[in-house]
Amino acid sequence: MSRKLYLDNAATTRVGKEVIDEMSKYFDEFYGNPSSQLYELGRRSKEAIERARRTVADFINANEKEIYFTASGTESDNWAIKGVAFANLNKGKNHIITTKIEHQAVIHTCEYLEKFGIETTYLDVDKYGLIDLEQLKEAIKAETMLISIMFANNEIGTIQPIEEIGKIARDNKILFHVDGVQALGSVKIDVEKQNIDLLSMSAHKIGGPKGIGGLYIRRGTRIDNLVHGGAQERGKRAGTEGVQNIVGFGKAVEIVKENFDSNIERITTLRDRLIEGIKNNIPDVVLNGHPTKRLANNVNFSYKYIEGESILLLLDMEGISASSGSACTSGSLDPSHVLLATGMDHGTAHGSIRFTISEETTEEDIDYTVETIKRIVDKLRAMSPIKNDEDLKKS
Amino acid sequence: MSRKLYLDNAATTRVGKEVIDEMSKYFDEFYGNPSSQLYELGRRSKEAIERARRTVADFINANEKEIYFTASGTESDNWAIKGVAFANLNKGKNHIITTKIEHQAVIHTCEYLEKFGIETTYLDVDKYGLIDLEQLKEAIKAETMLISIMFANNEIGTIQPIEEIGKIARDNKILFHVDGVQALGSVKIDVEKQNIDLLSMSAHKIGGPKGIGGLYIRRGTRIDNLVHGGAQERGKRAGTEGVQNIVGFGKAVEIVKENFDSNIERITTLRDRLIEGIKNNIPDVVLNGHPTKRLANNVNFSYKYIEGESILLLLDMEGISASSGSACTSGSLDPSHVLLATGMDHGTAHGSIRFTISEETTEEDIDYTVETIKRIVDKLRAMSPIKNDEDLKKS
Amino acid sequence: MYTAEVMDHFRNPRNVGNMENADGVGQVGNPKCGDIMKIYLKIKDEIIEDVKFETFGCGSAIASSSMATELIKGKSIHEAVTMTNKAVIEALGGLPPVKVHCSVLAEQAVKSALYDYAQKSNKVIKGLENYKPEDDEVHCH
Amino acid sequence: MYTAEVMDHFRNPRNVGNMENADGVGQVGNPKCGDIMKIYLKIKDEIIEDVKFETFGCGSAIASSSMATELIKGKSIHEAVTMTNKAVIEALGGLPPVKVHCSVLAEQAVKSALYDYAQKSNKVIKGLENYKPEDDEVHCH
């Protein structure tokens, strides 16, 4: 294996040296429990947490008192949705609106809430993965308590019109939760301007450590706790804080903040080079997601007549790490629910590969990727009994 | 400040060098998402998690398939109790039995469940903090679905007769959850022998990192998820795993396992030296908890006529970190609910200090502690308007 | 995730390709489920002289097809019809539980091709009496 | 958590101790709540010539008592009675929100001691007309 090329940065990212250095003090030097305010070691831990909280708050234009640390983007999604749902239990507000292309953390949470009498409407998306604002308006009922829509999709990278959705929610006095896990660090998030009431974040998608997330909760929002116990996080999220992880999250945000615009511009250019390279060199491919309203680092194509897992395995042999759909579903055999929601047929959906690049990706890497994926697609197509769209649609 | 003596190891522990070293590879070398099984980096992360899982399972005589990683002992407690309660929702099983001296993670969870129609009986304890098995038996009803009792108390160190409780639970076909957060690493835990169905654990209490816990769930136990989403942890606890933290948890357990018996013996001897030292040198003190059925590292006394926070502040000035009650309540002004449950009056309860030692504590440290606490108690008593038990009981 | 044997057959699949004038052709699976296997047989004196496959599917589908062709090549049709998915799994040194259906598909593809041969040549193959070509309904595994 | 001023008064409290033949003594708080403050006054010509305190309580209770005694020492009883908990907090450079009640207790202890003096000496102190010694019921803050 000559080359190592990690192109699955939407699944998780490498933790950089600066982040590791910042975290390292909180293992065996400043190891106090942040709840222990009566001695120095405990106060140090607490201060470190509050510093990180301010950094995260600044980054999304929130107040530091509105940021709560959790263990993952998934926990944040669960908390936002269950917390609002349970706070409204038996109050005649039992309806949630979300979309068909949310992360499982949202979809499975909404499904679970059915047993508590809570109903969910799943909005459609068009072939680019965009929701229809008119359909959203029509879905709103007197019982609707929450609209939960992701800022940007993790598989196809499509960015929703969050500000407009937020306005609709506000006009109807409905809370608006945004799964911002993929958007954080790639799109400018401003909870005020975008009318966001709850925002889920996750550190490991932006160069921070795994197992730490955040939830922005607009002041005054009525929400139950998901995890009960001690008085951590101002009594709203119990459990001894993963201090080192919180510090790492803060540092990762700090790094992303520097040169934000120029970095995003550079990555976007590379993304488009990869998109053009694949489109121009490999026949019978479909770009998934919106051509322009998409995450700066996301390239997702369906390669007709072949299947995604075998592409991934061959890519791995060539040193390239990529993904077919989201990392979390890679254990399952169903084609991506996101691609199906865009109206794609199952057969084509099965042959989809997501490359997600990072600041470390070079032009040379992009060109190597185009050449490699072309070779692999050719090889697998030669083996396939499906040769055209007719074959693909038979079933 | 000449000396630094950390005697709050029940609040949290220092992460040792071996643990840090083991974790360090999982930041920027093996940083793959463990859900990404189709490339090398992802498989590495997954293997590391499974290795840690086996280590933890072995340590409590469980099968590796029965161990689930969470973000804290608190989350484990929440999951065990809410998970069982919600799995039994509307099935005529709406009663939980616990004790008055549980950690807030248990008590606040049970209180929260009231809004879902779930009732909890809180068992009394005697002056040593022990429950009465007869009272437990009488509390059992046809509706009882869960008994949740801590293995050892975090404040006063009292160890409950878990095996006997487990037998009672089993005889009555009731699930038995044990908050083992303080017991892990200090008491031999054997989920088979002790009839435990669910066991909460936390890494940061045994030399592991903060923000990672575990829940043992006996195979076949009907329990809802607390956090829904991706297929992590065999579909039972969603969210991208804190791989580095799980690795640290596993390593910490591995270290605790080595020389377990001789370490516990050594610490017990030091504990008893501290207990004797305080008893013999300071008048009007009360040892909290059971004299022998107590955690090897726990020393908790009430110093009459003075108040705990001022003792702690003076201890901090002398370089000694200790605690008054549990770390999580240190923000609150109420005296410890645990001490009140043992029948202690408020005034005396206010003057309680917990020292919890570690393998690193020396005899010299113990003697320095005795001498220092004596000096501090003398100073504060000289300032106090309360001079005897009569004064103390007035209110 | 996969054994070395699976990876070997995936990376260097044996008997890939199609065949003109095949004596029996069988295709099973469908694009909806993400696997299709097509097997071509050249048969002379009841012996499988040559076999080819084309597969649309995951790594283990390709490896299972490749292994199945190896297992029946040179065998008599009566032997070939007794080849089970277990034999494929064993020869591959095991498959992950979620991938077992790939080996089942390989067994069915072989049976389907033998059935086609039996139909065309008016032969009876013991063990295929009850074989029914796949119905049209789709059941993904 | 605490300001340097609080820590200084906690570590080196001024005017600690009791007083024989005090002209006024006031005690507020109770052990149930975890704070008791007792203030002793020596008064001559309506001037607080000396003051002592004893406190059972947390760091900020001790610091608040110490600061309160400093604020009234040498002042006339009419000035002393106007000392508010805010003045104590300010002089201490601030108190955490959960500890504000300590400064309230200090204000009350001073008032209680002045009231005792007024009672004993049959004086009227403006500002104490409506002062009622604590009722027996316990309200912890």
Ligand SMILES: Cc1ncc(COP(=O)(O)O)c(C=O)c1O
């Ligand atoms: C008995 C007990 N249960 C639960 C917990 C909570 O665990 P964690 O600190 O990991 O949230 C603690 C520690 O604070 C504890 O001592």
Ligand SMILES: Cc1ncc(COP(=O)(O)O)c(C=O)c1O
């Ligand atoms: C859009 C989206 N939401 C939620 C999550 C879950 O976050 P985490 O991996 O921190 O559990 C992810 C990542 O997997 C995601 O991409």
